[in-house]
Amino acid sequence: MEMNQYLEIFLEESNEHLQACNDKLLELEQNPEDLLIINEIFRSAHTLKGMSATMGYEDLANLTHKMENVLDALRNETLSVTPEIVDVLFLALESLEEMVDIIAAGGDGKKDVSEIVNTLEMIEKGERDQENPSTINEQTIDQAFDEYERTIIQQSIEQGYRVYEVIVTLREDCLLKAARAFMVFELLEKDGEILKSNPSVEMLEEENFQHQFNIVYITKEEIDDVSMKILKVSEIDNVNVQPIHIEDSEVSEMETAQKYIAPAKEVAAAKENEKVTNQQKQCVNEKKMAKPTKSTTKTIRVNIDRLDVLMNLFEELVIDKGRLEQISKDLNHPELKETVEKMSRVSSDLQNIILNMRMIPIETVFNRFPKMVRQLARDLNKKVQLQIIGAETELDRTVIDEIGDPLVHLIRNALDHGIETPEIRVKNGKNEEGTLTLRAYHSGNHVFIEIQDDGAGINQKKVLQKAIEREVISTEMAESLSKEEAYQLILSSGFSTADQISDISGRGVGLDVVKNTIESLGGRISIESSEGMGTLFLIQLPLTLSIISVMLVEVGAEKYGIPISSIIESLVINEKAILHTHNYKVIDYRGNIVPLVFLRELFDVREEHDADHFSVVIVKKGEKMAGIVVDSFIGQQEIVLKSLGQYLSNVFAISGATILGDGQVALIIDCNALIK
Template sequence: MTDLSGYRELYLEELDEQLQYIEEEVLRLEHEGATDTAVDRLFRAAHTLKGSSAAMGYHKMKEVTHQIEHLLHQVRNGERMVTKPLINLMFTGLDVMKGLQEEIVRTDAETSDISPLLQQLQQFSMNAASESVIPEPPNAFSGGAKEELPGDVGQPPAQRAVYPETKSKSQTIRVNIDRLDHLMNLAGELVIDQTRIQQVRTLFRQRLGSDDLVEELFQLSDHLSLLIGELQDGVMKARMLPIEQLYNRFPRMIRDLAESLGKQVDLILQGKDTELDRTLIEEIGDPLIHLLRNAVDHGIEVPEQRRLSGKSERGTLTLSAAHQDNHVVISIRDDGAGIDADKLRGSAVSKGLLPQHEARRLSDDEALQLIFKPGFSTASQVSDVSGRGVGMDIVRNNIERMSGMIDVETVKGQGTLFRIRLPLTLAIVTGLLVNISGRIFIIPMSSVAEITRIEAKEIKRLRGEPVIKIRHQVIPVVWLHDHFQYPRPPARRYLPIVIIGRGEKRVALAVDELMGNQEIVIKNLGSFIGKIGGISGATILGSGNVALILDVDGVIKLSSNAQTNSSI
């Protein structure tokens, strides 16, 4: 008896791909209608999966795919038309198959009871004769001889011919992510050594002057920097994945949600080839799901309301991604009712978040930021889907935790746009080096809003706390010296100020000296040291010394507790 355990990983990879492929094809079938090629692609995918499942001994998966294949065979032969009940039943079968997939991954066994689904599929199959079949065009399936396909029962998946007419030969290989993480870590170490070599060569030139050996060291250093830069870029690209892998989760979700709400929604996906670090792709999934569900539930109106407003009955939801500089910008745009600023003000007052006189003073843009406050919502009733605003504080927090930013624009009656800006990777970032009491700290440049120099007399006190006013915005001032128990510098006329922030939150950090910026490799502090307020990690400088990396969110929280014990 052939041992198929070696094929299990291959089968699971293929299973995941085929289930995703089948879901995409059923969605396309529902949207575009039955064509010979569309039904044939689905039939082939189901047939292939049935064969590999049987070969691996997963009989429940085989039975479900066999029944779905039979329904598709009826469509191919003109015995049945593609109807809404058929599409819904195929989605139900797909959900059961995904449940079986989870069981196989987790326990290598199928434990779900699939008999209700099989009965439903068989009953539906027997009722085909009662349907009024729409005549097919001349090039439709004629119900001739069944095409023999590879992948029959008993043949292991590695020996089957995944079909050139549907998928081209892959030019990629699968690499364990741990190996890529290890390569990234080594590339990071090289970046650190590169910085140290550059400092050493500068010291050599200062001490030895323009010597032949010094010049040769400069040339070698420059060449090494070039190679390390290319290596770092290559490793980072190897960790990149097209955002399409994330996009694939959304069409079915939007389809089911719109149907349950009685709405008609077209989902447009743009920029599928935009690449993002795999870690960020995993992290950004939940915030995007929340924003998309909100757009369908409380952004896009029901068909009747849209018709009365002079709109198309079908709403449009657009999800797009694109590279901008060293960032990825993801946009979620709907053509729904928009967000009413007056309603936001009223909701904030009714929930006790703001007194009425303060709410009235808010501009429309300021009122729009209220949706990011914890517990804020304008939904008139609770539904299974979060109302626009419910959980938006969590969405923002998750995005900011990835060193990203989110903003929102809206036009009442025309729609809403959420724009998310993320770094390409979190492993190697550009940091601003600052001196605080002789110690070097690093601020991620993605969180730096502005760098300036102020006169000490510009610092005022508001409710006993130091603040500065920049362009009509009052910003609290924080001395990290106090938090880390370092002595403050002697009084001087001018102070370097670094304004950091996420969203509308801003804090002005008073530092002793600005020391420029450079690429840094983020190192975890480890469980031995644990979590330190205001610190997110550490890096090794070119000098070999360790510098701490500031946690912007933590510093902003510290600002609310900062106490000034001496006057300027």
């Protein structure tokens, strides 16, 4: 069978399962007793093993199989979750990720993982109690029980009973072994039912065993109660009681349909009624077949390149739509006007669908960071708590693909050079565990990502000193820089010298790569820091790189677009409503003092405009607001946002431009830049 056609699906689903394993393993480390988490990891590993074997990637399948064995022992509670086991499982996942990456790059997925495989095998075998081997735990469930017994166990658990494997070890000098075994059976059957024993009852009666026998016991008693009861029998050296779990997936659909299974006391009677049982099974299955199935959400995987082509075609359509609207307005033809209005509504719906197809939650990037922070904190001997807020925030796929590496660099930087060691934190009166917060949220047509730590902060004097040494700035320039401008120096390429990292308090090197990547996406990065308190890196990114709704306004003979998503309200005010405070012009807007920004002054528009009334657009950035003063409003319009190009990439308060229906170019205002 030709497998290449399934390779893309295999890679995508493999990455999904590996991410699920990583996430759940982090949860398991915090909740080591939670068997549900172990079961979820086991299911993902089991699925990945099957997929890998089907595709012919034997190394991948073999390593996953060894992982699966350890997970199986954990969920059957023959092993306990320890930090060492979690570490080895993380190492195995890292190797699996590398093998999947090799396959994605066109390789065969082979990698020498013999050391990890051996470690997993040692964990699987070495953690068992060799003095008291458990017959069931040395076998698979299928080997230990037949179909009937597995169904008995499953139904008993569903009805609230507990199923244990009881391992009884007699003293070596015990003379009447059969009598002791009989006494144990008699005690246990008072409050439960014995499903089977190993050796068999006949062999026990004939004393055809050494000094140990196993019992599968169904009861409602706790483990400790069962153990204490058996230990009352004399000449018993040791009792080991272990719970037995059988997953739903290990019981066939036919077995699950059996309704004749009685709780523990009725096991014997159930065997005699197998004929009745078969009739009930048939009846239940017929009901299942007659029951209508619920519809499920259907999805299809689409190559991102096809979505890019679709977006480019739609951008052209939007430009032509604007031109048609202008022609319709000029001709004032009723039928043409009606047709253009209908086309505008349809194109608006189409735009929403296309944009939503490209939007994915930023959690696809954030998901990789908990594991990375955990490992790096351990390597640095630091205690760090990672907080992720707003992972559901959606961002354009193109931006998502590029933002991962800059965030990795900033987070590693915060852990390595921002957050102090526990000893230093305690000495400075801080909690020994540092906090790293990763936050994402929408504001207007932008997404903001914050990386904040409560570490040492940035030492401004040392940054300036290092910048002068590296000849990034001159001594005279250093004296005139503000604190914010000084912080921006750490984003310069002149700081990318690894042996000088420790000389800059709080921050290291290589951040120029981060800055360049973010700016190439049409975003910007700013830094806020307080020495001894911590540092905040704020990344601003465009929500989408193409089509937005704007309010068109006029200032003199020029037209500007203000993104609708940033606008709270548009209003007209009297000149007398303008107040003056601290050299700022402000207005009282619904009980809030809102500063005014006059676009005429900001962009040096020279045409005269005398008026007693002003048109104001109230815009927001998070909880902050500002009023943009313009000459007049034109109206709302869908526009294709175009970059100004690399030569005009740093124009203040302008995020791009668009071509209007009449061929005129309108600049798009970046409201976030106007609000401080």
